[in-house]
Amino acid sequence: MDKDSIKQIYRKRAPSYNNSVKLFYLIGWRVNLYRIKAVESLNLKQGDTVVDLCCGTGLNFPHLQNAIGAEGKLIGVDLSSDMLKVAERQVKNNGWENVTLVNSDAAHYQLPKNINGIITSYAITLIPEYDSIIIRGSDSLGKGGKFVILDFKKPDGWPEWFSKLMLTLFIKPYGGTYELKDRHAWKSLEKHLRLIEFKEFYWGSTYIATGEKI
Numbered sequence: 001m002d003k004d005s006i007k008q009i010y011r012k013r014a015p016s017y018n019n020s021v022k023l024f025y026l027i028g029w030r031v032n033l034y035r036i037k038a039v040e041s042l043n044l045k046q047g048d049t050v051v052d053l054c055c056g057t058g059l060n061f062p063h064l065q066n067a068i069g070a071e072g073k074l075i076g077v078d079l080s081s082d083m084l085k086v087a088e089r090q091v092k093n094n095g096w097e098n099v100t101l102v103n104s105d106a107a108h109y110q111l112p113k114n115i116n117g118i119i120t121s122y123a124i125t126l127i128p129e130y131d132s133i134i135i136r137g138s139d140s141l142g143k144g145g146k147f148v149i150l151d152f153k154k155p156d157g158w159p160e161w162f163s164k165l166m167l168t169l170f171i172k173p174y175g176g177t178y179e180l181k182d183r184h185a186w187k188s189l190e191k192h193l194r195l196i197e198f199k200e201f202y203w204g205s206t207y208i209a210t211g212e213k214i
Contacts, residue, residue, distance in 0.1 A: 006080075006175045009174070010175070013174070014057065017056065017057050018059065020173075021059070030201075034206055035121060035150065037208055039066075039067055039119065040067075041148045042146045042210075044067035045067075045116070046068060047069065047071045047072050049068075049073040049074075049075070049112065049115045049116050050067075050072070052064065052074065052120070053106045053119070053133070054121070055076035055077060055078050055084075056080070056086075056121075057083050057087050058087035059121070061076070062094075065096060068098075070097070073098050074096070074100070075099075075112070077101075077102045077104055077106055078102075078103065078104075079104070080103075087101060088101055106120070106124070106127060107128075107133060111139075115140055115142065116141075117145055117147070118145075118146070118148070119147075124149055124185050125151050125180050130183060130188060131188045134188040135188075135192050138213060141213035143213055146213075147189060147193055148210050148211075149207075149210075151185060151206070152205060153181070153206070155204035157203065158204075158205075163178075167181065167205070186207065192211070193211030193212055193213060193214075194214050195210070196210050196211070197209065198210075
């Protein structure tokens with residue numbers, strides 16, 4: 001799916017996005033818990049700088065703020081200006097003065113140098129240039145910095161027909177297709193950084209991968 005189509009999808013979904021993701025809880029997909037675990041994998045400290053790539057409406061922001069504190073810096077980057085408008089309201093409502101929002105394609109965004117962490121949630125697999133994003137992320141991280149990916153994957157133990165049914169049902173409304181199962185972003189982390197963590201959830205359909213700059 002091309003990026004203009006992705007923009008159109010999220011223009012429509014933005015106003016109700018935060019409520020719609022709660023529906024995943026009805027099938028036991030503990031979306032917010034996975035976000036918390038992904039942020040914990042960054043191992044951020046108070047005062048650190050972190051980039052949330054494809055930040056959407058900012059669902060990671062509260063967890064990231066807890067980690068970096070008011071003296072830290074949070075940069076949220078997203079392709080959809082409509083999703084960022086929702087994120088901006090959250091920032092203003094919480095009085096967060098350490099947040100910068102950037103409307104940009106993650107594939108072209110120039111990451112700051114010597115940052116402490118990069119996180120992307122349920123998004124990087126949608127981007128054809130995911131490997132180049134991870135390369136540039138590796139170059140931008142300071143020593144010991146982490147790049148964390150939280151995303152969907154095809155469970156190893158599910159029959160093909162069931163995987164196709166479930167993944168299509170739950171990712172198609174968000175711009176995903178079953179063919180994306182062949183994009184293994186965690187392997188790019190392993191290639192360009194030191195892969196220090198790979199955890200699976202929900203019978204292997206969701207994963208958190210953590211790469212560290214050495």
